[in-house]
Amino acid sequence: xxxxxxxxxxxxxxxxxxxxxxxxxxxxxxxxxxxxxxxxxxxxxxxxxxxxxxxxxxxxxxxxxxxxxxxxxxxxxxxxxxxxxxxxxxxxxxxxxxxxxxxxxxxxxxxxxxxxxxxxxxxxxxxxxxxxxxxxxxxxxxxxxxxxxxxxxxxxxxxxxxxxxxxxxxxxxxxxxxxxxxxxxxxxxxxxxxxxxxxxxxxxxxxxxxxxxxxxxxxxxxxxxxxxxxxxxxxxxxxxxxxxxxxxxxxxxxxxxxxxxxxxxxxxxxxxxxxxxxxxxxxxxxxxxxxxxxxxxxxxxxxxxxxxxxxxxxxxxxxxxxxxxxxxxxxxxxxxxxxxxxxxxxxxxxxxxxxxxxxxxxxxxxxxxxxxxxxxxxxxx
Amino acid sequence: xxxxxxxxxxxxxxxxxxxxxxxxxxxxxxxxxxxxxxxxxxxxxxxxxxxxxxxxxxxxxxxxxxxxxxxxxxxxxxxxxxxxxxxxxxxxxxxxxxxxxxxxxxxxxxxxxxxxxxxxxxxxxxxxxxxxxxxxxxxxxxxxxxxxxxxxxxxxxxxxxxxxxxxxxx
Amino acid sequence: xxxxxxxxxxxxxxxxxxxxxxxxxxxxxxxxxxxxxxxxxxxxxxxxxxxxxxxxxxxxxxxxxxxxxxxxxxxxxxxxxxxxxxxxxxxxxxxxxxxxxxxxxxxxxxxxxxxxxxxxxxxxxxxxxxxxxxxxxxxxxxxxxxxxxxxxxxxxxxxxxxxxxxxxxxxxxxxxxxxxxxxxxxxxxxxxxxxxxxxxxxxxxxxxxxxxxxxxxxxxxxxxxxxxxxxxxxxxxxxxxxxxxxxxxxxxxxxxxxxxxxxxxxxxxxxxxxxxxxxxxxxxxxxxxxxxxxxxxxxxxxxxxxxxxxxxxxxxxxxxxxxxxxxxxxxxxxxxxxxxxxxxxxxxxxxxxxxxxxxxxxxxxxxxxxxxxxxxxxxxxxxxxxxxxxxxxxxxxxxxxxxxxxxxxxxxxxxxxxxxxxxxxxxxxxxxx
Numbered sequence: 001x002x003x004x005x006x007x008x009x010x011x012x013x014x015x016x017x018x019x020x021x022x023x024x025x026x027x028x029x030x031x032x033x034x035x036x037x038x039x040x041x042x043x044x045x046x047x048x049x050x051x052x053x054x055x056x057x058x059x060x061x062x063x064x065x066x067x068x069x070x071x072x073x074x075x076x077x078x079x080x081x082x083x084x085x086x087x088x089x090x091x092x093x094x095x096x097x098x099x100x101x102x103x104x105x106x107x108x109x110x111x112x113x114x115x116x117x118x119x120x121x122x123x124x125x126x127x128x129x130x131x132x133x134x135x136x137x138x139x140x141x142x143x144x145x146x147x148x149x150x151x152x153x154x155x156x157x158x159x160x161x162x163x164x165x166x167x168x169x170x171x172x173x174x175x176x177x178x179x180x181x182x183x184x185x186x187x188x189x190x191x192x193x194x195x196x197x198x199x200x201x202x203x204x205x206x207x208x209x210x211x212x213x214x215x216x217x218x219x220x221x222x223x224x225x226x227x228x229x230x231x232x233x234x235x236x237x238x239x240x241x242x243x244x245x246x247x248x249x250x251x252x253x254x255x256x257x258x259x260x261x262x263x264x265x266x267x268x269x270x271x272x273x274x275x276x277x278x279x280x281x282x283x284x285x286x287x288x289x290x291x292x293x294x295x296x297x298x299x300x301x302x303x304x305x306x307x308x309x310x311x312x313x314x315x316x317x318x319x320x321x322x323x324x325x326x327x328x329x330x331x332x333x334x335x336x337x338x339x340x341x342x343x344x345x346x347x348x349x350x351x352x353x354x355x356x357x358x359x360x361x362x363x364x365x366x367x368x369x370x371x372x373x374x375x376x377x378x379x380x381x
Numbered sequence: 382x383x384x385x386x387x388x389x390x391x392x393x394x395x396x397x398x399x400x401x402x403x404x405x406x407x408x409x410x411x412x413x414x415x416x417x418x419x420x421x422x423x424x425x426x427x428x429x430x431x432x433x434x435x436x437x438x439x440x441x442x443x444x445x446x447x448x449x450x451x452x453x454x455x456x457x458x459x460x461x462x463x464x465x466x467x468x469x470x471x472x473x474x475x476x477x478x479x480x481x482x483x484x485x486x487x488x489x490x491x492x493x494x495x496x497x498x499x500x501x502x503x504x505x506x507x508x509x510x511x512x513x514x515x516x517x518x519x520x521x522x523x524x525x526x527x528x529x530x531x532x533x534x535x536x537x538x539x540x541x542x543x544x545x546x547x548x549x550x551x
Numbered sequence: 552x553x554x555x556x557x558x559x560x561x562x563x564x565x566x567x568x569x570x571x572x573x574x575x576x577x578x579x580x581x582x583x584x585x586x587x588x589x590x591x592x593x594x595x596x597x598x599x600x601x602x603x604x605x606x607x608x609x610x611x612x613x614x615x616x617x618x619x620x621x622x623x624x625x626x627x628x629x630x631x632x633x634x635x636x637x638x639x640x641x642x643x644x645x646x647x648x649x650x651x652x653x654x655x656x657x658x659x660x661x662x663x664x665x666x667x668x669x670x671x672x673x674x675x676x677x678x679x680x681x682x683x684x685x686x687x688x689x690x691x692x693x694x695x696x697x698x699x700x701x702x703x704x705x706x707x708x709x710x711x712x713x714x715x716x717x718x719x720x721x722x723x724x725x726x727x728x729x730x731x732x733x734x735x736x737x738x739x740x741x742x743x744x745x746x747x748x749x750x751x752x753x754x755x756x757x758x759x760x761x762x763x764x765x766x767x768x769x770x771x772x773x774x775x776x777x778x779x780x781x782x783x784x785x786x787x788x789x790x791x792x793x794x795x796x797x798x799x800x801x802x803x804x805x806x807x808x809x810x811x812x813x814x815x816x817x818x819x820x821x822x823x824x825x826x827x828x829x830x831x832x833x834x835x836x837x838x839x840x841x842x843x844x845x846x847x848x849x850x851x852x853x854x855x856x857x858x859x860x861x862x863x864x865x866x867x868x869x870x871x872x873x874x875x876x877x878x879x880x881x882x883x884x885x886x887x888x889x890x891x892x893x894x895x896x897x898x899x900x901x902x903x904x905x906x907x908x909x910x911x912x913x914x915x916x917x918x919x920x921x922x923x924x925x926x927x928x929x930x931x932x933x934x935x936x937x938x939x940x941x942x943x944x945x946x947x948x949x950x951x952x953x954x955x956x957x958x959x960x961x962x963x964x965x966x967x968x969x970x971x972x973x974x975x976x977x978x979x980x981x982x983x984x
Contacts, residue, residue: 016703037710038882048515056525092409129785129879135607201786201878218436218461221489234461312409315440315457315468328442328457331409343440343457351492362707363789363881380515 012036016362020049026123026369027376029350035362043357043365045350050380058340063089063307064163066337070327071157073342074378076119079105079112080320082161084327085340087242088316089163092309092331100297101165102244107178107290108151108160109318110283115144116321117280120373124273125196127370128205133196140188143181150174163307165300179291182284189281197277203261206269210356210368213267220355221348224323225275226372229255230267236319243318248289253278272371308335322346322373346378382465387433388413394426395419412455412468420454420471421481427458427469428486434460435467441483441493443501445526450475452501456483456490473503482508500525553674555580581662584672588661592818593623599817599871606875630813633806638701641803645699650804650811653692657815657822659685664825665739665749667835667856668845678739679727679748682826683720686781689815690716693783693790693800696812700803708799711882712783712790718889719780719787725897726774729767729904730760730830739829743843749834750842757919757926761831764911764921766903768929771831773897778823780885783816784870786877787885824866828859835859 007015018031028049034041054073058066070085071078083105090097097105118141122134145155152160152168160167196202212222217230227234235252237245255271257264264270311333317326326343349372357365382390384403392399397419403411415423427435435458444453451472458467473480482505484491492514494505499513502523512518522529531540539545555576559569597612597620604611612619637646663678665671675681690713697709731737734751741747752759761771780787790799801812828834835855837845845851880888911918944951 014703016707038707048513048517051515053524059527094408125878129788130877131603132607132875135609139608196878199878201880204884205878205881219488221438221487232461239464310404310408312404313412314409317439324439326440326457328440328455330444339442339444341440341442347492348489351489355488361881361883 007032013041018043018365026374027379029369029374029376029379031353031365033362033365038361038363040357040360040362040365042354043360045353047350047376047379050376052381054381055340055342058337060336062335063309063337066340067162068157068159071159072377073381074320074322074325074344074346074375075156076116076375077112077320077322077325078156078158079108079160080318080325081327081342082158083109083243084316084318084320084325085329086161086163087318088314088327088329089307089309091314091316092312092329093163093303093307095164095301095303097165097243097301098298099244099295101299101301103290103294104166104170104299105161106244106248107170107287107294108148108158108166110286110290111144111148111178113283113321114280114287115141115148117276117283118144120321120370121192121273121276121280124367124370125202127366128202130196130199130202133192136188136192136195140185143184147174147178147181162300164303165298167300169299175291175294178287182287186281186284189277189284193277197260197274203264203270205363206273206367206371207261207264209269209364210360210371211265211267212352212356216352216355217267220352222323222352222372223345223348224319224321225279226272226323226345226349228253229271229275231255236317236324240317242316244290244293247293248286250282250286253282269367269371272373276373306335308333317343320345322349322375322378342381344378344381346374346376349374350379382432382463384411384465384467387465387467390430390432391415391423391426394430395423410468412470414470414472417471417473417480421483421486423469423471424456424483424486427467432463433467434462437461438483438487438489438493439466441490441497443497443503443525445475445501447475447527452478452503454480454497454503478503479506480504481506482511484508499523502526554669580672584661585658587666588658588818588821589814591821592814593627595817595820595867595871596623596626596813598867599874602868602871603875606872627810630806630810635807636803636805638803641701642699645695646803647808649692649696649699650808650815651692652695653689654811654815656686656688656690656692657819659688660822661818663739664822665829665834666859667852668740668842669852670856671740674738674740674747677737679731679826679830680737682822683724683727686819686822687716687720689781689819696804697800700800702803705800705802708790708802712800715783715787715790715882715885716781718886719777719893721777722773722889722893722897723777723781725894725901726770726777727826727830729770729897729900732901732904732908733760733763733767739834749829749836752833752836754833754836754838754840756833756838756930757922758836759831759833759926762922762926762929764904764907765925765928766900766907767831768925769896770900770904771827773893773900774830775823775827777889777893777897778827779870779873780889782819782823782870784820785874786879788874788879789882789885820867820870821863824863824870825859827866828862832862834862 014035014037016033016035018033020028020030022029030046030049032044032046034043052072054069057069061069067082067085070081073081118137122137126134148158149155151170151174152158212226212230214231217227217232222230231254233252233254236242237250238252253275255266255275257266260270260274309331311331313328313330315326315328317324323345324343325345328339328341328343329337330339332338353368353372353374356368360368385401388399388401391413395415397416400414401411402414427433437459439457439459442455442457444455446453449472452475454471454473456469458469459465471480478501480503482490482494484494484505485507491509494508495511495514497503498505498511499515500523505511513520516524517535520535521532533544534540539548556573559573559576562569562572564572600622601611601619612622615621615625637643660682662672663675663681665674693716694709694713697705697707697712700706730748734748736745736747736751738745738747739749741750756762760767762768783790801809804812835858836842837851837854837858840851845855911921
């Protein structure tokens with residue numbers, strides 16, 4: 001039998017292992033929870049169970065051949081990771097992406113944002129005990145999966161974008177189907193709101209729980225909906241515009257004290273939840289505008305067959321569903337990347353959990369993990 | 382502020398020469414390299430100086446450069462208030478890489494430094510809890526190094542498929 | 552059971568003969584009740600899965616049997632055939648004992664639950680007290696399983712559950728006590744001479760105890776909430792919260808032991824609904840008939856049985872419906888709900904009922920007026936609810952799927968453009984062009 005080692009510091013403390021296998025569907029994440037019965041003294045995250053060495057793999061494949069690997073960095077937001085890698089390389093090459101391709105990228109990314117938020121919102125409610133909204137959102141996500149499958153062939157790990165543009169074009173049929181989906185889905189946001197967003201039990205589980213103030217959020221590197229829920233008004237799409245975003249109008253939801261419920265504070269779990277619900281509506285708005293404004297043209301710029309960017313380095317960032325996804329590429333002039341580094345939002349979000357965990361209950365830890373939207377592939381790469 | 386101005390300000394405040402690398406055609410990002418002993422001071426300055434106010438550490442990356450015998454640590458900085466980005470680098474000797482930890486300046490750096498320690502072997506002085514993050518605690522070697530050799534097995538588990546199949550067939 | 556005893560008394564047998572025969576009769580009746588309770592639990596499992604499926608806009612089990620009605624038998628068979636695992640350092644005697652304690656705690660209470668006028672295993676004169684007492688045994692069983700599994704998560708689940716069950720005994724008892732005050736007896740069925748709780752009510756809604764006076768209405772809600780919490784059902788299912796504790800106190804259990812826990816939980820759902828029906832909804836009383844009339848005819852007895860099961864069935868459906876609608880409460884909020892809200896309200900109901908009984912003479916005009924007024928209020932709320940449901944049904948338009956049995960009738964919203972193969976639509980469009 002293996003040796004049992006005491007980890008707890010004193011005899012009153014219970015050390016629980018919220019192990020890599022856990023029904024909270026956030027991937028293989030592990031927490032060592034030091035607790036006194038119900039209230040935690042701290043929760044130490046352990047990551048690395050899904051480390052696949054994607055950054056090292058970049059050094060052994062071609063620049064263009066790395067695109068499928070970028071899907072795996074975050075398989076729920078594959079379009080964003082595709083786009084940010086393509087943007088970084090395009091900046092090094094000095095390639096200008098055609099207008100139609102930019103709009104197609106935005107359409108694909110916003111669809112991906114919708115799909116991702118469905119999973120996140122569903123998982124938040126499911127982790128708190130309400131299974132039904134998760135199933136409803138998955139039902140809607142099926143249509144998005146069908147749309148994306150007919151666009152690029154895959155339901156996940158899309159490999160849709162290429163350096164210089166996108167891989168496949170869309171036709172009027174697809175656009176009409178997208179519009180039909182939007183017409184079908186937008187009333188459902190109200191239904192979702194009526195069903196679960198204002199539910200007293202949900203609000204009490206999330207309202208003044210795990211408040212992350214704005215200074216902490218910025219210092220610990222939180223991004224995306226987590227950052228905005230803490231009150232920092234920052235969105236890469238609006239503030240450092242890229243792709244076709246300057247040509248579409250959308251508003252960026254922000255967390256506030258008292259929004260949605262009188263006891264809610266900016267930076268608590270409920271604000272993070274509400275910000276994502278509003279982002280779903282804004283994504284629908286962006287999609288409708290893109291449908292109207294989609295120009296005709298090429299879907300891919302002319303790039304050389306063997307891509308060899310000059311010896312320079314570049315950092316590109318997009319606003320993914322979870323926040324800023326950054327890709328830092330270093331080129332040495334050769335056909336393979338010298339170094340690719342992924343800056344992902346879940347990595348920073350995991351690191352703040354140890355800092356905010358003292359004083360929370362185990363049930364709150366589940367709410368925190370769900371609302372910070374931490375997933376394993378992004379954390380471990 | 383422009384990147385060149387930021388670099389000049391840093392150079393003036395630190396009192397040492399900062400290597401500046403920027404492409405005349407504007408390809409890629411320009412970056413500044415500070416010497417390793419001034420790393421912590423430069424970061425503190427970047428965070429605290431009223432004209433800089435880099436409150437957001439976007440990413441902290443480590444790159445192995447065996448031909449220059451250094452391991453580069455790259456900090457991508459951004460200021461939400463003043464809306465300017467900057468790339469600050471430093472170099473550590475490849476044989477015994479040691480740097481000061483900047484986790485006191487930006488708490489976000491804690492895990493990034495753990496990752497650089499794990500995958501590249503750079504020791505960060507003053508880090509609260511420096512241990513491996515991605516690889517198992519008893520893994521030999523640092524995988525992101527260019528001269529990394531993958532071990533044949535890990536506690537008896539083969540690391541390559543042909544060997545695994547061989548072992549299964551035994 | 553009492554009638555069987557009387558029948559055996561008539562026979563002239565030796566001094567031991569009567570007792571042995573009676574003991575055998577008890578065994579037979581107990582086995583029958585146990586089988587009935589198990590079947591009810593099994594059917595409830597099917598109901599839960601089907602209702603869950605339709606609530607979540609999917610189908611639910613539909614393979615085994617016509618609408619999946621034999622699914623629970625298939626699951627039972629599967630669990631029966633599973634390997635009997637006991638974790639390495641588990642406390643073996645306690646581990647083995649725990650499921651039995653839980654099952655005794657739930658199925659033992661079925662002895663005093665009425666199904667019809669003559670269909671009650673033991674019409675004890677302390678009927679409802681016996682039920683409350685026996686169901687407390689389940690707390691011991693859960694705590695035992697949590698400890699004996701040698702698993703910190705099970706331990707946490709067991710502790711939480713024990714605290715929950717023990718705490719919620721009080722509001723449940725307070726709700727029951729209000730009815731006991733109104734009826735003046737603890738007996739469930741009773742006789743013509745000494746009417747029990749059901750006989751003291753009538754068939755019509757305004758004769759039910761729930762509409763006896765506003766305090767009794769509140770007492771029903773206090774009892775129902777406490778009973779759902781005692782049964783470890785969402786929104787109070789923190790002890791077995793899937794997303795936090797895997798399965799809480801029954802994590803390490805597999806095979807028939809797990810089946811024991813599982814069936815006990817579902818039998819408990821029926822138990823709480825049956826008790827609520829007895830106490831508050833008039834039990835097996837049929838509107839328009841008196842118990843004396845019903846005693847004579849076996850068909851009317853069956854009608855009483857059907858009415859009882861229907862009422863209890865509605866209660867079960869509400870419990871299942873609540874499970875798939877609400878999130879769960881955190882443990883401190885759960886305890887707060889019990890001690891800070893339900894217990895004070897329960898006491899207030901008790902005092903209110905007592906005051907009502909003192910001030911308003913039974914049977915007087917004032918009494919009847921209060922009955923009718925409360926019943927009217929209840930029916931108004933129900934009517935409002937159904938009106939609201941109709942409003943949502945009308946507004947949903949083509950998004951609605953009213954195929955309740957999920958037999959596969961296509962609704963108006965049927966996307967005609969389903970892409971399963973890459974490129975299929977392009978080939979189609981190219982063909983049509």
